[in-house]
Every structure is written in structure tokens, then in C-alpha cells.
Amino acid sequence: MRLSDWTWLRPPALALAAAIHCSQAAIAQNVPLEERIAQCKACHGEDGNSRLERIPSIAGQPEFFILNQLVLMREGVRRVAAMTEAVKGLTDAEIEALAKYFANRPAKASDEPIDPELVKRGAELATKLRCGSCHAANMTGHQQIPRLAGQRVDYLIASLKDYRDNTRSGADTLMSVVVQGLADADLAALAHYSASR
């Protein structure tokens, strides 16, 4: 039984954005890996580096991180509307293959403008909040912890807000503590700093 249908959580804004930009077509089960990868690329970028608003880059993410998130989405724990059809029926083996594939694509920086003032402010905040302890000093991620370096700024801001406002389903409980009480401007600074690494 799947309990996600009657959740109280609202779908995050990024899911709506994704639904507008990308195909919502249901994906048949038992499709070849190449087809699965092509489906991912339709939204996340031909090389796994997203050029679409609020769609995250997945190239160069730690393999365990991609694996973990795809399982959580398949299970209905992390609920992202635009991903619902894509992850339906994925087997562990398929998820492992997708994770391996995208973890091994080179990460490229987002083409969004980076504000140097916000980067400076974000660097101070990141030091105080010790982002590098888990995300690694250069924000490249580690095991279950995502890469933030080069990530899309708009996606990072949306994610940080969801953590702070407790609107991200299947969320890491510790992140909610770290960003608790931060102002929108602080989240923007953290996003610009992380993306600029």
C-alpha cells in the first residue's frame, strides 16, 4: 500500500516548473537503459547538466546520492510530481545503472549569472553553518550527500526554501535544522556561493 496519495505535503514548486518544460508522457516499463537515460536527459540536460529552470543538474553527483534519491522517489517518500511517472516501476538494478551513468558524466557549471556579492556573503554563511563538513570543502558532495558545486542557482534556492519551510517530502532531517530561521536573502547567498564552487 502506498500512503503518498493522502499526504498533507504540497508538491514543491520545482515539480510544477518541470512539468511545464518536460514531457509528462508515462514511461513504459522494461525499456532499455539507453531509453531511460534519454528520458532523464530530456529535462536534466543532454550531458546531465541542466539548462532548464529549477531542474537540477545530475551529472557528477555522487553515485550513492543518485541511487538513494531515485529509490526514495520510486517509494513515494520523496514526492516530485514531474518524476512520478519516470521512476514508476524502476528496479534496483536499473536505478543502480542510472546512478552509475550520471555519476560518471562531468559536472559543468550552470549558465545562470552568479552575483559576486552574494558569493562573498554566502561564503561566510557556509563557513558558519559548516556546509563543507558534509558536502565536502569544495561542495562536490560525498556518498549520500549531493554535489552543490555548479548546480543551478534557482534549484538550490528552491530546495533550501523547501528545507527551511518543511515542505520537502522525504527530507533529510538534519538539513531542516541547519537552515531553520534563515532569511530568503541568506538562502540566496548560500545558493550563489555553492553554485560558484
Place this chain on the structure above:
Amino acid sequence: MSSAWWRRGAIAAGGFAFLAATVDPGVAQGPPPGFSPLDKTNVKASKQDETLRPHPTPPTVTPVEKIPVDKLRLPPGFKAEIWSSGHPGGRTMVRGSKGTIFMGTRLIGRVYAIVDKDGKREVKTLLQGLTQPNGLAFKDGSLYVFAIHRVLRFDNIEDKLDNPGEPVDLTDKFGLPDTIHHNWKYVAFGPDGKLYVQVGANCNICEVNPGTHAHIRRYNADGSGMEIVARGVRNTVGFDWHPVTKELWFTDNGRDWAGDAGPEDELNRIAKGQEGANYGFPYCHAQGIPDPDIRVPNPCAGTVLPAALLGPHSAGLGILFYTGNMFPASYKNVAFIARRGSWNRTQKFGYDVVVARTSGGKATIEPFMTGLLDAKKNEFYGRPTYLLQMPDGSLLVSDEQNGAIYRISYGPKTAGK
């Protein structure tokens, strides 16, 4: 990807990124703009390796041949075998009156039902898509499921394992805080018929409202009549009642980022007539250590000190008083405690099951099930989380890291194995 690195050697767990907010303790008017008002962790002062982070828990099935049952070491006469597997992230275990073992999880959000079928175990994914449904209790045919912020009751559940149907939603009745950190639940029915519920501190180290956080509560089964039975409890994730004295004993996980050496995790007792007592958080830890980041005068005044220490960062979770007849008489009424193992410590510690022999308000700790930690390589192979006594007196131990349950038995036939 069967040779994936996290299945080999240094297996890890936790599944959560950790970031502690470093807040200047000298600010009188609350923290400066831009800093979390909650957590008072001062990592620099801890002098610990700042890159320590929780170990991930595999969300996929560990193949039977990779489950490290051969590494387990037990006292003479005891034997360990794989009782079931193929339930990733499985932690808490409760047994239904018809013999179903229900298993709660954290990140993967599932509740499993394990049944005997032709002498083998069949694992069903009973529920899916919950937020960290770690808290399970069974009474009068009903399964109570406590996820973060939600309480669900499935009536006559053992007759409906293939289609549990709509639960009774008790979330509003229980009115638990909606904060998520340290709020994956541990729950159990006490000998008084009340349902005991953990509410952890929403931080590593912070001031809490003792009326809402960092305590153990009890309720009537319908969510009415809430009372706080222990305060100043940072995060208990396991408790049980002494079979003779009927007093509640609970594990409590100590704070992080105050040094590799501790403060150590605690084993505590609520003495008869002392319901509502204070166990020290956030001011006083372990055997009376004042908190280094939140300083107050007389930090340990009025604090009940632990019955025993469970080791630095060892993560003592499930506790079970043994009442069976299979084990030697010297194990009668002693507590078994599963220690999931450390992350906030350079040299790993725990990853085992210990025995606590209680006497009055104190306890002594001795090893029981070891072998999942290679201290020399500083690697671990599994993470014991919870315990369950079976009707035949054998002991089930869940290994969250490998999605497996081990069965510990004792008998002359098994001696030497």
C-alpha cells in the same frame, strides 16, 4: 553494480547529511541575522575532525551471500543465523499475536510484514511512502505506526497483510510536534497499557521547550491523557520495562561535536514514583558532564544520572529485557542493547549488542554480539538496531545496514559454532 563500494568493507549508514550550525555563543539578543537560532554546536571547540559525517544506509537489497553472519561472535553455546533478509533499512520489530513480524524503517519509508511460509520467511512491503516510520506497536490485533508527525492504526492487520486498507488516522489525537529532526519515533505499550512515545530534541545541542521536546510521553491508546514521564532526554530510540520491577529503562543518545570521547550515551531508569524526572539535556550529560556550549550555573542540579554509560557515540538503540527459557539462567531478566555504531568519532565504536545486568538503579555492561566492527581497519560490516524475543526464547537482532535479521539461539547442539 554488485561490487558497489558501499557494499564492501567500510559499509556505512545513517542516510543523512549533517550540518551543525556554529553560532557565536556570546550573542545576547539571539543569534545574528543569517544564523540558525536553534543549534549551539561549536565544532571548532570540539577539536574533532570536521569532515566526520553520518554513514549512508543502502536503500537496496543486500544479496544473502554478502550478509556478514559469519563475522558474528557470541559467547560459547550461542549461535547466529540469518533469519530473514531482503528488507532494506529494516530496524524496529514487533510481533503480532498471530506471529507476523512487523518491521519499521527510516529513510526508505516502508513498513514490512514478515511471515513464516513453509519454514521460510516471506517478506511483504506492507506500507510505503511514509516519512521515517520507525515507531511500531501492536495491541489487540492493531498495528500502530508512528511516522514523523503522523500516527496511524491498522485494525485486524494480520488478516489483511496483502491489503491493509485505510488506517484510522490518530495524528491529531496524539498532537506530536511537526519538527522532523530526531523525531523518527520509538513507541511501545507499557505494563500499564499506556502507549509510551519518544520526542527527541530538534537539534544536536540547543535549548528546548521541555513541554514539547526532549522527553518521553505516555498516552492512552487513543491518543488521550498525555503525560510526560521523563524530561531532559536528548533522543531515546529504545526502551523496555524491567520484568520484575516494571520500571522503564531507556537508552539515550549523547550529543555530537563535543569530542571523540563523548559525552557517552546513556542507559537510564525511571525509578518507581519518579515519573517526570529530569535526565539533564541540554545542560548535563552522561555521568555529570556540563555542556561545553550551553553553560548555566549548577548544570547537573536535579538531574538523574545514568544507570550505566553505553560508550562514546555508540548509538545505543533497541533495549530488551530477556524473559525466555532458551538462554542460560544467568541471562534471565538482563537487558540486551543494540548499539548501531558511531559516526561522530574518528575511531569507530559500537556496531554490536551488549548485555546490561541491572541491580537497583545501576547496571554493568558486558559484550554479547561482536564481529561487525574491524577496529584495526576502522571499518564496519553491519549495524545492529533493534531486538525481539521470540516465543521459543531465541533473540532476533535487526541489521539495518544489510536489511537482515539474525536469530540468536542457545543450546548444546549449537555449542562451538
